[in-house]
Amino acid sequence: MIVRNPVVRRIVRSVVVRRVAGTLGTLFGVAVLVFVMLRAIPGDQITAGLGTEAAALTPAQRQALELYYGLDQPLVAQFFSWLGNLFTGNLGYSARSQQSVLELTLHALPVTFELAVFSIVLALLIGVPLGMLAASRTSATGNAAGQVVSLAGLSIPAFLLATTLLSVFAASFGFNPNGQGFATLVEDPLLNLQQMFLPALVLGFGIAAPILRTTRTAVLEVRSDDFVRTARAKGVPERRLQVRHVLRNALVPIVTMTGLQFGYLLGGAVVVEQIFSVPGIGRQVLLGIQQKEYAVVQSTVLVIALAFVLVNLLTDVLYRVIDPRVRAS
Amino acid sequence: MSALSRRSPAGLAGVVILVLLAAVAALSYLGWLPYDPIAQHPPSRFLAPSGAHLFGTDQFGRDVFSRVAAGVGNSALIAVVAVAFATVVGTLGGLVAGFYRGFADGAVGGVTNVLFAFPPLLLALSLASVLDRDWFTIAVAIAVVYVPIFVRVTRGPVLSLREIEYVKAAVATGQSRWQIMLRHVLPNLTPIVIIQVALSLSWAVLTEASLSFLGLGTPPPAPSLGSMIFEARSLVFVAPWTLVAPGAVVVLLVVGLNLLGDGLRDTLDPRSRVRR
Numbered sequence A: 001m002i003v004r005n006p007v008v009r010r011i012v013r014s015v016v017v018r019r020v021a022g023t024l025g026t027l028f029g030v031a032v033l034v035f036v037m038l039r040a041i042p043g044d045q046i047t048a049g050l051g052t053e054a055a056a057l058t059p060a061q062r063q064a065l066e067l068y069y070g071l072d073q074p075l076v077a078q079f080f081s082w083l084g085n086l087f088t089g090n091l092g093y094s095a096r097s098q099q100s101v102l103e104l105t106l107h108a109l110p111v112t113f114e115l116a117v118f119s120i121v122l123a124l125l126i127g128v129p130l131g132m133l134a135a136s137r138t139s140a141t142g143n144a145a146g147q148v149v150s151l152a153g154l155s156i157p158a159f160l161l162a163t164t165l166l167s168v169f170a171a172s173f174g175f176n177p178n179g180q181g182f183a184t185l186v187e188d189p190l191l192n193l194q195q196m197f198l199p200a201l202v203l204g205f206g207i208a209a210p211i212l213r214t215t216r217t218a219v220l221e222v223r224s225d226d227f228v229r230t231a232r233a234k235g236v237p238e239r240r241l242q243v244r245h246v247l248r249n250a251l252v253p254i255v256t257m258t259g260l261q262f263g264y265l266l267g268g269a270v271v272v273e274q275i276f277s278v279p280g281i282g283r284q285v286l287l288g289i290q291q292k293e294y295a296v297v298q299s300t301v302l303v304i305a306l307a308f309v310l311v312n313l314l315t316d317v318l319y320r321v322i323d324p325r326v327r328a329s
Numbered sequence B: 001m002s003a004l005s006r007r008s009p010a011g012l013a014g015v016v017i018l019v020l021l022a023a024v025a026a027l028s029y030l031g032w033l034p035y036d037p038i039a040q041h042p043p044s045r046f047l048a049p050s051g052a053h054l055f056g057t058d059q060f061g062r063d064v065f066s067r068v069a070a071g072v073g074n075s076a077l078i079a080v081v082a083v084a085f086a087t088v089v090g091t092l093g094g095l096v097a098g099f100y101r102g103f104a105d106g107a108v109g110g111v112t113n114v115l116f117a118f119p120p121l122l123l124a125l126s127l128a129s130v131l132d133r134d135w136f137t138i139a140v141a142i143a144v145v146y147v148p149i150f151v152r153v154t155r156g157p158v159l160s161l162r163e164i165e166y167v168k169a170a171v172a173t174g175q176s177r178w179q180i181m182l183r184h185v186l187p188n189l190t191p192i193v194i195i196q197v198a199l200s201l202s203w204a205v206l207t208e209a210s211l212s213f214l215g216l217g218t219p220p221p222a223p224s225l226g227s228m229i230f231e232a233r234s235l236v237f238v239a240p241w242t243l244v245a246p247g248a249v250v251v252l253l254v255v256g257l258n259l260l261g262d263g264l265r266d267t268l269d270p271r272s273r274v275r276r
Helices: A006-013 A015-039 A045-056 A058-069 A076-089 A101-135 A142-153 A157-175 A190-225 A226-233 A238-275 A281-292 A293-323 A326-327 B002-007 B009-030 B064-100 B102-114 B120-130 B134-161 B165-172 B176-214 B223-237 B241-268 B270-274
Strands: none
Touching: A015 A293, A015 B102, A015 B120, A015 B176, A015 B270, A058 B165, A076 A293, A101 A142, A101 A190, A101 A238, A101 A281, A101 A293, A101 B176, A142 A190, A142 B241, A157 A190, A157 A238, A157 B176, A157 B223, A157 B241, A190 A238, A238 A281, A238 A293, A238 B241, A281 A293, A281 B120, A326 B002, B002 B009, B002 B241, B009 B064, B009 B165, B009 B241, B064 B102, B064 B134, B064 B176, B064 B223, B064 B241, B102 B134, B120 B223, B165 B176, B176 B223, B223 B241
């Protein structure tokens, strides 16, 4: 692009502006895809809402409903009216729960967010120490343990682990906090944490594996660097060396990998929230699909994609902060 | 194969597991299963594993071993078709984007970014809920999720390959772009693509199982590992084998694919070979 004004040129070329513009473009594409996908379903909102009763509608009733849902408009107009409504916070209405999709989403989003944070903390607690152990040359058991855990994490489906844990804990220890109504962190912190523990463990175990592998590779790579040898030569204690020098420099790939796993978390949340009856955003999508409430599905999927894209953008910014080398380039 | 066994015993273990499971799946395709996986036989409900029923029977008296075998066949078929589709489309996309650059690169990159903006399982789930549910459309729904991955892993190498002398020489001798892409660039992508295929297969199996667990995969009564586990949830204490058998087999299948993928990476990827 040819821009004469030097200030404007710098703004246009700045990485942040380009990233934000790219993200907006991507989100528009996501909106188009979601819209087209749900229009590809045979039938429309009317048949979906009424089921077989839709056949009994008189032409006039049908026309009235089409007018009501805006189905008489051309597709492009329908798309932009949906998109325009999104910006005013109108995400649609769920007839089953008698609530607006915005209300539903505002209740569900914090729940999934809490679950995601909890899972990431557990995953880091499992993945990073085991990854460092697996990278150590002295500990063969540590290495083997790392390999087994990472293979298990990658290979055991979340739904299988969740089902098994739920049954075993309920039967053997009488521990089934998810059996009663869900409590938010504000309503009953203790019960909430109990209810979040197993779902977060299942999701955290799944993403611990890639974090473990990344930690191992990064630590192996950093440890062969010259500055580590220098630090060791000048007498930095081993523990401090491992944490301050090795781990700190291995952090960039670990942070990136953790950010990338967020997508897995949002997808896995659908499965895990369903099994443990956690009323999060994943369950909202699944319920929408099962009850054929496409307004709910359409807007919720878009909200999830938005969250995912934002997290990716944040990860990008975050590793610029952590790593001065990326910042400079 | 011999290189694989030399460099990576774990990879070889993966091959052994997969051959074993393939043999079990073959039983179902050849119609050599001990029982019909779908036919119900109420008198023999909840029989524990025995000589007659290797993995016992379920709540309808169906033989769990036969169902698991047919389920492995189904899962494998869907995963293979999905990954094959994703490999062809994604690699072509990566080739075109990296070789033509400019507009083609922008267009392919845009589509890739949009598909990457969805959490993988969510995209497959939304697509599967929209499409008619049979094994082929499930495969397509899963394939769409993995297309952008193949685009991303191939585009970078293509960008650097097109600057290499023999590609320039081919340009100089007047070969067409497609000839160059298919004859000089594509063969150099083979190792990357093979590794990605093995890893994607394991994800595809997991995705298919998750979809059918959620009731959006292979429709019943056709046996699928995911839906078998879903049905077994409430039977764990009456008939634990109904959960253990499909659960163990799905884990084994994914472990086999992961071991093979890692083994292939150690064998074929020059970068990972140095660091050992």
